[in-house]
Amino acid sequence: MNQPFVRALLTSAAVVAAAIALAGCNPDSITPTGRSQAPLSEKTLAEFEAKQMDKHSPILARIFKEEAEMEIWKKTRDGEFALLKTYPICRWSGDLGPKKKQGDRQAPEGFYTITPGQMNPASNYYLAFNTGFPNAYDRAWGYTGSELMVHGDCSSRGCYAMTDEQIQEIYALARESFFGGQKNFQLEAFPFRMTALNMAKHRNNPNFAFWKMIKEGYDHFEATHREPKVAVCEKRYVFDAAAPENASNPLAYNPRDTCPVFELDPTISDAVLDHRRQEQIQMANYIARDVAVVPFRVGDGGMNPAFAAKLASHNEIRQ
Numbered sequence: 001m002n003q004p005f006v007r008a009l010l011t012s013a014a015v016v017a018a019a020i021a022l023a024g025c026n027p028d029s030i031t032p033t034g035r036s037q038a039p040l041s042e043k044t045l046a047e048f049e050a051k052q053m054d055k056h057s058p059i060l061a062r063i064f065k066e067e068a069e070m071e072i073w074k075k076t077r078d079g080e081f082a083l084l085k086t087y088p089i090c091r092w093s094g095d096l097g098p099k100k101k102q103g104d105r106q107a108p109e110g111f112y113t114i115t116p117g118q119m120n121p122a123s124n125y126y127l128a129f130n131t132g133f134p135n136a137y138d139r140a141w142g143y144t145g146s147e148l149m150v151h152g153d154c155s156s157r158g159c160y161a162m163t164d165e166q167i168q169e170i171y172a173l174a175r176e177s178f179f180g181g182q183k184n185f186q187l188e189a190f191p192f193r194m195t196a197l198n199m200a201k202h203r204n205n206p207n208f209a210f211w212k213m214i215k216e217g218y219d220h221f222e223a224t225h226r227e228p229k230v231a232v233c234e235k236r237y238v239f240d241a242a243a244p245e246n247a248s249n250p251l252a253y254n255p256r257d258t259c260p261v262f263e264l265d266p267t268i269s270d271a272v273l274d275h276r277r278q279e280q281i282q283m284a285n286y287i288a289r290d291v292a293v294v295p296f297r298v299g300d301g302g303m304n305p306a307f308a309a310k311l312a313s314h315n316e317i318r319q
Helices: 003-019 042-050 136-140 164-179 196-201 208-224 269-288 305-318
Strands: 059-064 069-075 081-088 110-114 128-130 149-151 185-190 230-233 236-239
Touching: 042 081, 059 164, 069 164, 081 164, 081 305, 110 136, 110 208, 128 164, 136 230, 149 164, 185 208, 196 208, 196 269, 208 236, 208 269
Parallel strands: 059 185
Antiparallel strands: 059 069, 069 081, 110 185, 128 149, 230 236
16 A cells, blocks of 8 residues: 555545544544644654664554553564553443444444544544444444544543543554555454453353453464454454365355354464463363452443542542
């Protein structure tokens, strides 16, 4: 993808946003400003060099609701992703679990693809990008909702809200990766860091089957630091599938229909299967030790403790 085309997409996204009847966090179009063109800081550029990353190399984003954190990973010069930064999330709405219907205030969970056309440089919420909900998995289940964003302004109703300063940097990181030729980046949204311990703690949650499925993609990335290839068939996610060696046709997926015959990508199978085996053993051990279960709650989102502490301090001063 050439740079002029990407730049045009990033600029025209503001016009597109204004024409859509928004039903999520409502990041309406406003008069474009220079926010979307803000350069990366010298400190961030120095981090690239220290971590053997190039300014225009691909990125990958991961979100964890319970911890209220967003990670940005960036490809290093050796071809693997490494953690660049972890940002505290200022606010997310709903509860742990996937978004299923419009108006439920849930922030989405799953694997999403972010293209230049989903970037909104003229959001009422400073800057934003659309998560792409509903994706193929969500549509297969009939889930509804639209315009679920990652944006600034620290206010959410189904979105992931950052501070303006944070979203400006995240936006710039995505922009530079697009300028470098990345056609899209992957956004992985999880209820929590999907360790064996956390899975054991949440084993009684009604969403556990869904979480067990998306943990497979989480484990693939943990084991390889490579972006997992994501497909949907039989109304479930499939990760890093490869056609059998003797297959005559490439794999074809339909989100609602039977999965094609596939095998795990042989280039990563040993690392992934070993990691998965260790996680299963650890989770079984935690359950056998009767590790405390996290109660299922019905709440309205959360924020990173860093912001919660500031909010509490502010409220005390006002009183």
